[in-house]
Amino acid sequence: MSESPIDIVGQEYRAGFVTDVVSDTLPPGLSEAVVRHISAKKREPAWMADWRLAAYGKWRAMTPPDWAHVRFPPIDFEGISYYSAPKSLADAPASLDEVDPELLRTYEKLGIPLHEREALAGVVKSPSVAVDAVFDSVSIATTFKDKLAEAGVIFCPISEAVHSHPELVRKYLGSVVPQQDNFYAALNSAVFSDGSFVYVPEGVRCPMELSTYFRINERNTGQFERTLIIADAGAYVSYLEGCTAPMRDENQLHAAVVELVALDNAEIKYSTVQNWYPGDAEGKGGIYNFVTKRGACLGASSKISWTQVETGSAITWKYPSVVLRGAGSVGEFHSVALTNNHQQADTGTKMIHLGPNTRSTIISKGISAGQSQNSYRGLVRTSPAAKGARNYTQCDSLLLGDACGAHTFPYIENKSPTATIEHEATTSKVSDDQLFLCQQRGIDPEKAISMIVNGFCKDVFRELPMEFAVEAGKLLEVSLEGAVG
Amino acid sequence: MSLLDIDGLHASVNGEPILKDLSLRVEAGEIHAIMGPNGSGKSTLANVLAGRPGYEVTAGQVSFDGIGLAGVEPEARAQAGLFLAFQYPVEIPGVSNMEFLKAAWDSHRAAQGSQPESAVGFMKRARALAKGLGLNPEFLKRGVNEGFSGGEKKRNEILQLLLLEPKLAVLDETDSGLDIDALQTVAAGVNRFRSADNGVLLITHYQRLLNHIVPDRVHVLTEGRIVASGDKHLAEKLEAEGYAWLSG
Numbered sequence: 001m002s003e004s005p006i007d008i009v010g011q012e013y014r015a016g017f018v019t020d021v022v023s024d025t026l027p028p029g030l031s032e033a034v035v036r037h038i039s040a041k042k043r044e045p046a047w048m049a050d051w052r053l054a055a056y057g058k059w060r061a062m063t064p065p066d067w068a069h070v071r072f073p074p075i076d077f078e079g080i081s082y083y084s085a086p087k088s089l090a091d092a093p094a095s096l097d098e099v100d101p102e103l104l105r106t107y108e109k110l111g112i113p114l115h116e117r118e119a120l121a122g123v124v125k126s127p128s129v130a131v132d133a134v135f136d137s138v139s140i141a142t143t144f145k146d147k148l149a150e151a152g153v154i155f156c157p158i159s160e161a162v163h164s165h166p167e168l169v170r171k172y173l174g175s176v177v178p179q180q181d182n183f184y185a186a187l188n189s190a191v192f193s194d195g196s197f198v199y200v201p202e203g204v205r206c207p208m209e210l211s212t213y214f215r216i217n218e219r220n221t222g223q224f225e226r227t228l229i230i231a232d233a234g235a236y237v238s239y240l241e242g243c244t245a246p247m248r249d250e251n252q253l254h255a256a257v258v259e260l261v262a263l264d265n266a267e268i269k270y271s272t273v274q275n276w277y278p279g280d281a282e283g284k285g286g287i288y289n290f291v292t293k294r295g296a297c298l299g300a301s302s303k304i305s306w307t308q309v310e311t312g313s314a315i316t317w318k319y320p321s322v323v324l325r326g327a328g329s330v331g332e333f334h335s336v337a338l339t340n341n342h343q344q345a346d347t348g349t350k351m352i353h354l355g356p357n358t359r360s361t362i363i364s365k366g367i368s369a370g371q372s373q374n375s376y377r378g379l380v381r382t383s384p385a386a387k388g389a390r391n392y393t394q395c396d397s398l399l400l401g402d403a404c405g406a407h408t409f410p411y412i413e414n415k416s417p418t419a420t421i422e423h424e425a426t427t428s429k430v431s432d433d434q435l436f437l438c439q440q441r442g443i444d445p446e447k448a449i450s451m452i453v454n455g456f457c458k459d460v461f462r463e464l465p466m467e468f469a470v471e472a473g474k475l476l477e478v479s480l481e482g483a484v485g
Numbered sequence: 486m487s488l489l490d491i492d493g494l495h496a497s498v499n500g501e502p503i504l505k506d507l508s509l510r511v512e513a514g515e516i517h518a519i520m521g522p523n524g525s526g527k528s529t530l531a532n533v534l535a536g537r538p539g540y541e542v543t544a545g546q547v548s549f550d551g552i553g554l555a556g557v558e559p560e561a562r563a564q565a566g567l568f569l570a571f572q573y574p575v576e577i578p579g580v581s582n583m584e585f586l587k588a589a590w591d592s593h594r595a596a597q598g599s600q601p602e603s604a605v606g607f608m609k610r611a612r613a614l615a616k617g618l619g620l621n622p623e624f625l626k627r628g629v630n631e632g633f634s635g636g637e638k639k640r641n642e643i644l645q646l647l648l649l650e651p652k653l654a655v656l657d658e659t660d661s662g663l664d665i666d667a668l669q670t671v672a673a674g675v676n677r678f679r680s681a682d683n684g685v686l687l688i689t690h691y692q693r694l695l696n697h698i699v700p701d702r703v704h705v706l707t708e709g710r711i712v713a714s715g716d717k718h719l720a721e722k723l724e725a726e727g728y729a730w731l732s733g
Contacts, residue, residue, distance in 0.1 A: 432538065433575040437629075439559040440535050440569050441589035441645065442596065451588060455579025455628070 026083040032056060035190050038083050042159050047170065055179040055189030062183045068346040069375040069407055070315050072288065080253060082191040082224070151207050153237075154199040158226050161197035168199055172230055176259035176296045176323070184255040184317075185292040188224045192257065195225035200235035200266075209465055211240045227258040231266035233299060238269040240465060254313075256291045264299030264326065269307070271464055272320075273472060276312035278479075281370075283342025286314025293320035294350075297329035297358075305332035306349065307463040309472045311479040314343060319377065321350035324358035324386075331360040334460040336472070338453075338479055339372030339404070348378035348409075353386035353419070362393040365457050368404035369480060375407040380423075382416040389419040397427040398456050400449065400480070450477040486551045488513045488684045489534075489653055493545035496533045502543070503529040505709035511653065516685040518695055518720060521706035522728050527688045528572060530706070531657040534686075535569040536562050550652055564596035566652030570642040570659045577629035582641070585629045586611055586648055593649055614647050617677075619670050636667035643674035654678060655686045660694040672697030692724035705731055 026034060035056045039049040064075070148155050154165060161169050179189040200206050231237050241258075254276065260268045270293075279286025289312070295304035306320035322331030333349035351360035360380065368374040380391045397406035408425055430452050438448030454461070454473045461469045489511040496504040503526045511517050521527050533540045534547065536559040547554045549567055557565075577585065587608075591601040612622040618640045630638050639659055646654055656675070660668055675698050679685060687700060695703075695717060703720045705713040705728065712731050713719065 428578075431575065434577050436537055436559065437571065437575050437577070438585075438589075440537075440563050440571075441585070441649070442560050442563040442592035443588050444558075444560045444592070447588065447592075451580050451584070452577060455577065455581075455584075458579050 026081050028081045029078045030082055030191065034082055038191055041083065044162055045166065048162050052190050055186050058180045059186035059190055062186055064183045068317050069373065070317065070344040070346050072315055075253060083193060147207065152201045152204055153206050154197065155210055156197055158195045158197040158228060165199065168230065172228055172259065172261055176261060176294050177257050177292050182292060184290045185257050188226060188255050188257045192224045192226035195227040198229040198237060198239065200231045200237045202232040203234040206237040209238050209240055223254045225256045229268055230261045231263065231268050233264040233266060236267045238465060240271045242273045253288045258293040260295030260304055262295065262297050262299060262302035262304050265301050266299060267303040268295060269305050272308040273475065274308065274310045274312050275475060278312050278341065278343050279314040281341050287312065289313035289316045289318060291318045293318065294323065296323045297326050297331060300326040301328045302326050303330040307334040307460065309475065310337040310345060310347060311475055316345040316347050318347045319349055322360065323352045323354065324360065325354045327355045328357045329355060333362045334463040335364045336457045336460045337374060338367040338476055339374045340479055341370040341372060343372040346375040346377055348376045350379040351391055353382040353389040356385065356387040358386055358389045360391045363459050364395045365460055366397045366406055367453055368406050369400040371403045373405045375409060377409040379411040380421055381413040382419040384415045386416040387418050389416055391421045393423045395425040398453065399429045449480055453480065487511060488550060490548045494542065494547060495544040496529060497541045497543050498529060498539060503709050504533065507710055509704065509711060511684045511686060513684055514681040515701045516679060516687060516698060518687045518689060518700040518703045519706055520689060520703060520720060520723055525706045526709040527706055528657055531569055531655050531688055534567065534655055535559055564593055568646055568649060568651035568654045570646060570654065570656045572657040572661065574630050574638040574642055576631045578631050580629050581626055582629050583608060583611065583625040586645065590648060611648060614644055618644055618674055620644065635662045636664065639663060639667065639671055643671050646678055647674060653684045653686065657688050658690060660689055660691065668694065669697060692720045695720045707731060
């Protein structure tokens, strides 16, 4: 079996180790000086620093959202450190050889395929995935840059793009998720550390899957990555994001922003496998995953699809959305959200139909086990100009045991008389009879649950890149351990 | 050593005693029919043998192939070769029948320390058996029992019986709700299954199944006990005279 990102979730939470590297970490607290410090650390141009400061000003005036169906004590934003970089990387490494071996061992433990290492040794059979790995706040290794450069694809840390492609960053950063969009987006805009930047030029089909792994290592640090993906006219790109974090007793904040831009006839496929530390069985510790993800189908007949498999985090607050501006553009959202023990998830999507003949599909599968709470929240909005718009929403919940909750909050705002909007929802429970049928055929209850849950999620797994679909199933299996019996 | 040896079995469901001092032996190569009026404990016996949660053995012993079943998990009983064909097979939406059958077969193989059979070989075997039972092989791709007719569900149970090759098959009213064609197909499947090495416990309300599967022994279960045993002619007598004469 090949090492793949999802293998990392061993028995309990196998990614829960701490890497022992000396870090350059700012003391906790947020101020204008901290924002300036972050910007200075990255030797950013003045326009970038100003942009951050503007966001900081907006954030100061905002309050955290309280409408989600989740509960947690107020976050002390002065208790968080807003920048952490492994010290040995202070002078960014030029190649993997210069990377701290301790970090490389971390990635090995995580099972992240740093193909370049293998490629150098001449062992890679199919170099089909390029990886940009983000360790705390710094991108440590971007692989396959050369092959991508040949195709004209830009794939680099966003901190680098600020310098190398300022015209693209200035044009699109904040164009899909404005600074003041919400409290966490404003915070991210002020302090974002690093993340990926992708530009696929006109007519180019990106020759490989692009992939980023995020990992929170340092104690008491927040991770605020920022991803910007632009597919120019007729371009295609598929991007996979995977996430883990060490086990900590305290809660850690993760407030990312992802912006996607698709021009005429372009297509972006964005897949996430999120396995942040969910806290222990008693609900202690875990990541607060408060993320803003949005794509803009600016061009005619463009397409953006979000596929997410969410099994981690103590609290998930996340609504990958699509703004359908171009005529005939298409938005898709395929989601599996699994909560166990004391996890809370409030996740879903927004499909904003602005252009004529725009189409969107929402397939959401929520699985609740233990004492967890799992909510789907979705908005379908059509403007008067969205003539002939269509949406289909299917929202299914599966309950395991009787101490968990499944909730559905669908919002439909239709201003287009010619739009067609369909919504279907089901709630079901894994029954004792189903379990017994499996057992009577020799299948043990854990395997049976996993088989039933996988069957429930099939429509979504189908959307994942092939090599991750099988692994996503395994991830569910591990996440459900202890959910039976 | 008997294939199945039930000795003085008492069992309760939700605290209510259903089986009261039931004893029965089935040898390899034999087919036993259990008949009896509604509520006599026939299905309880089937479920107790399979170890279904909620069915509690309060006294007596059951041994299967020389091993006591007390405390043995349902899946371990199945892996050891104890098969129950369900009266009401439940649906598992989204899990394809083929995937389910393969998982079941793999678990049986693993329990015997064997590697899983190749998917191709297994699928070939499953398709051929399905065809023999009058099932369109396409239905192997559908969810387990999902949207199946009553007849298809029962044929699917027999398909599983033939695929898993257990030592003892307990058929819980497999004939109920079947038309004559389906009944004949199911009976042919059971007859195909039977061999000198395995046994069948046929639980039925009606004699008509026994026209197609000829039993070695027939037992009458009333109020949780076996009140009469005989050869196949006992079934014919029951068909003609009902159960009333037994309680007289």
